[in-house]
Amino acid sequence: MDTHTFLVADRNPKFLEKTDEILREAGYRMLAAADGLEAKLHLSNDLPTGVLAHIDLPRLDGAELCRFIKEEHKDSVPVILMCPEDSESVALANAAGADNVLFRPVKRTELLFCARTMVRLSTILADIRDRSNGDELLSTPRDARASQFEFFKAFLTVEIKRARRYGFPLSLMLTSLDRSVEIEQQHGQVAIRQLLGGLARAIRRCVRDIDIPVTLRDDTILVLMPHTDRDGAYAVADRVRERIRRSVYHEGELFIQPTISIGQTTYDRDRDRNFSHVVRRASQAMREAARQGGDQVVVL
Numbered sequence: 001m002d003t004h005t006f007l008v009a010d011r012n013p014k015f016l017e018k019t020d021e022i023l024r025e026a027g028y029r030m031l032a033a034a035d036g037l038e039a040k041l042h043l044s045n046d047l048p049t050g051v052l053a054h055i056d057l058p059r060l061d062g063a064e065l066c067r068f069i070k071e072e073h074k075d076s077v078p079v080i081l082m083c084p085e086d087s088e089s090v091a092l093a094n095a096a097g098a099d100n101v102l103f104r105p106v107k108r109t110e111l112l113f114c115a116r117t118m119v120r121l122s123t124i125l126a127d128i129r130d131r132s133n134g135d136e137l138l139s140t141p142r143d144a145r146a147s148q149f150e151f152f153k154a155f156l157t158v159e160i161k162r163a164r165r166y167g168f169p170l171s172l173m174l175t176s177l178d179r180s181v182e183i184e185q186q187h188g189q190v191a192i193r194q195l196l197g198g199l200a201r202a203i204r205r206c207v208r209d210i211d212i213p214v215t216l217r218d219d220t221i222l223v224l225m226p227h228t229d230r231d232g233a234y235a236v237a238d239r240v241r242e243r244i245r246r247s248v249y250h251e252g253e254l255f256i257q258p259t260i261s262i263g264q265t266t267y268d269r270d271r272d273r274n275f276s277h278v279v280r281r282a283s284q285a286m287r288e289a290a291r292q293g294g295d296q297v298v299v300l
Helices: 013-025 036-045 062-073 087-096 108-130 142-166 180-187 189-206 230-246 275-291
Strands: 005-009 029-033 050-054 079-083 100-103 170-177 212-217 220-226 249-251 254-256 260-266 296-299
Touching: 005 013, 005 036, 013 029, 013 108, 029 036, 036 050, 036 062, 050 062, 050 108, 062 079, 062 087, 079 087, 087 100, 100 108, 170 180, 170 189, 170 230, 170 275, 180 189, 189 212, 189 220, 189 230, 220 230, 220 275, 230 260, 230 296, 260 275, 275 296
Parallel strands: 005 029, 005 050, 050 079, 079 100, 260 296
Antiparallel strands: 170 220, 170 260, 212 220, 249 254
């Protein structure tokens, strides 16, 4: 099995030395950089599994490094930025497109969890990136789909804990094609698969690199949106809804104008204690959108 490599950028040589020791003991390989430009040089030679960088780096700060990675390498490399526990630093990290934030000082358990998370996230992002046809997001074998959903659930559980502890915004979007049963009965499986593939492609084009979509059922896609508040999530959901509404499926003389129902919710620390609470509320919102006739976003 290939050894996963992490690029770690920090101005503190003792931190780099200790981090290298921890990662090597866990079976990982580390590339060390004392500043942002040295980190860019490493990236030009080979892409790591993930990047862990301090937001305050010499020559090129961590936020600029993160922006460079996201612009040049799209969704290929997860980036976690380390920063002080203050709202300004977190805002800078979020604006740069960081996949997550880690507060200093970093504990050994947190470091290893971040490494494992970046390995899994890198795998999921590569899987999504390699699917050039949106249909494939919906044609994943059921056993593989279940495995993806279990990781999604574990990842969301951890994000909920982080949101509760640090006050990060966290939103969830659940989408479903309107009248899917009726369309399949009237026009067959080919038509419904084409429409569901269009839904998957619309979601991929509208969400950010750090958002994670996963197929819940054949006609339902769940999207986790870390560091996204209620208004930001609504903007994404409405873009998806509008893109689907403007599309038309036609085959010969057959024309279908598809619409979708979207349920959206944002983590609330006063009422949400676990994964199930958040997903249940998103599901309720999606059902309400369908009950009201579809082609809309309902927020709960």
